[in-house]
Every structure is written in structure tokens, then in C-alpha cells.
Amino acid sequence: MHHFIKVLTSSVSSFRGMIPGEKTVLVTRKHWFFLFLPSWAFLISLFLPFLLYFYISRFTWYPFISGFFWFLVSVYVLVMWIAFSYNLMVYLLTCTIVTNKRLIRIETKGFFRYERDETDLGRIQDIAVKISGIFAAFLNFGNLEVQTAGTVVRFIFPQLPNPQKIRELIMSLQEKRMR
Numbered sequence: 001m002h003h004f005i006k007v008l009t010s011s012v013s014s015f016r017g018m019i020p021g022e023k024t025v026l027v028t029r030k031h032w033f034f035l036f037l038p039s040w041a042f043l044i045s046l047f048l049p050f051l052l053y054f055y056i057s058r059f060t061w062y063p064f065i066s067g068f069f070w071f072l073v074s075v076y077v078l079v080m081w082i083a084f085s086y087n088l089m090v091y092l093l094t095c096t097i098v099t100n101k102r103l104i105r106i107e108t109k110g111f112f113r114y115e116r117d118e119t120d121l122g123r124i125q126d127i128a129v130k131i132s133g134i135f136a137a138f139l140n141f142g143n144l145e146v147q148t149a150g151t152v153v154r155f156i157f158p159q160l161p162n163p164q165k166i167r168e169l170i171m172s173l174q175e176k177r178m179r
Contacts, residue, residue, distance in 0.1 A: 015097060015104075026098040026169060029091060030159040031141035038087045042080060049073040086111075096144075096157050098166070100173060103146065105157055121174050123149045129163045146170075 015024065053069070056062055062069075093108040104118040124146055131142035144157040144166055160166055 018099070019101065022099045022101045024097060024099050025173065026166065027095055028098075028160060028166065029095050031139060031161040033135065033139055033141060034159050035088070035091045039084065042084045042087075045080060046077065049076055096160060096166075098170060098173070100177070103155070103170060105155060117155060119146070119148045119155065121170070121177055124170065124174060125149055127167045127170055129167050131163065 015027070018024075049072075053073075056069070089111075090108045093106070093114070095106050097104040097106070100121075102118050102120055103124065104116065106114060106116050108114045126147040128145040128147075129142055130145060131137055131140075136142050140163075141159050141161050142163040144155075144160050144163045146155040146157070147153065148155065157163075157166075
């Protein structure tokens with residue numbers, strides 16, 4: 001299970017738009033908790049039509065509409081599956097990339113829409129970690145807020161796992177780059 005979660009949250013690889021001499025240090029996504037919540041809601045909502053079945057199957061008119069009812073259940077499950085697949089796609093394609101030269105945020109907004117922001121490590125002026133709430137503290141996730149001297153003055157990387165370690169990694173890369 002831990003290996004499965006690690007695959008969903010971090011990996012080291014290449015990506016489109018790398019500049020010569022650049023090496024990927026970290027690719028990370030939002031904390032697994034933000035995939036778990038919609039997945040849990042999806043699983044619970046799959047039981048709703050069956051609960052409704054146990055309620056309406058006692059009525060005398062149910063045999064007349066049973067075919068239509070199961071058709072609607074099939075459409076409902078299909079819509080739920082599409083919604084789950086969409087949430088999974090957005091989760092997997094939204095990521096933060098740390099290289100030895102840049103910090104990149106890719107945020108998927110829909111099927112054919114995404115935003116990509118990046119900054120050179122040399123332009124980073126300050127990095128703050130914000131952990132808010134009991135779940136965030138217990139599961140160790142939070143926001144990474146990066147203050148830069150570039151055109152995008154402030155980058156916010158929401159709900160990252162181990163934000164303090166990511167902050168330390170970026171600061172150590174900055175120090176290596178300045179030497």
C-alpha cells in the first residue's frame with residue numbers, strides 16, 4: 001500500500017520543457033488525502049441507489065418501473081465513474097517539479113486546460129510553510145508559499161506532503177547554486 005501511495009505522490013523523472021543541464025530533483029503531487037476524500041465520497045455514493053432499491057422495492061408499483069430504475073442506476077454509476085476518473089486525472093496531472101535550476105507548478109484545471117508557472121531558484125526570496133488544521137498537522141501536509149522577484153510575485157503550492165522537507169530541499173538547492 002505504501003508503495004502505491006508513493007507512486008501517486010512523488011517520482012523523479014524528466015518532463016517536457018527541460019532546459020539543458022537541468023536535472024529533476026523532485027516531482028510531487030498534492031497529499032494523498034486529497035485523492036482519498038473524493039474517492040471515499042465516490043464509494044459511499046455508489047451505495048445510494050441500492051439503498052433506494054431496498055426502500056422502493058416494497059411498493060406494489062416497483063415491478064412496473066424496475067427496468068427504468070436499473071437503467072437510471074446504470075446511468076448514475078456511469079456518471080459517478082466519469083467524475084471519479086476526472087478527479088483522478090486532475091490529481092495525477094497537477095504537480096510540483098523541483099529541479100536544480102527551477103521551481104515549476106503545473107495545475108490542471110480541466111481536460112484541456114492547465115496553468116504552468118515557474119521561477120528560477122535564484123529569484124526565490126522567501127519560502128514559507130503553512131500547516132493549518134488537525135488533519136494537516138497529523139498527516140503532515142500544508143501549503144508552500146514562495147516569494148519571488150519575478151513576474152509572478154508569490155507562488156502558492158497547496159496541500160503538499162512534507163512541506164517542510166520540500167522547503168529545506170529548495171533552500172539547499174539555492175545554496176548549491178549560489179556557490
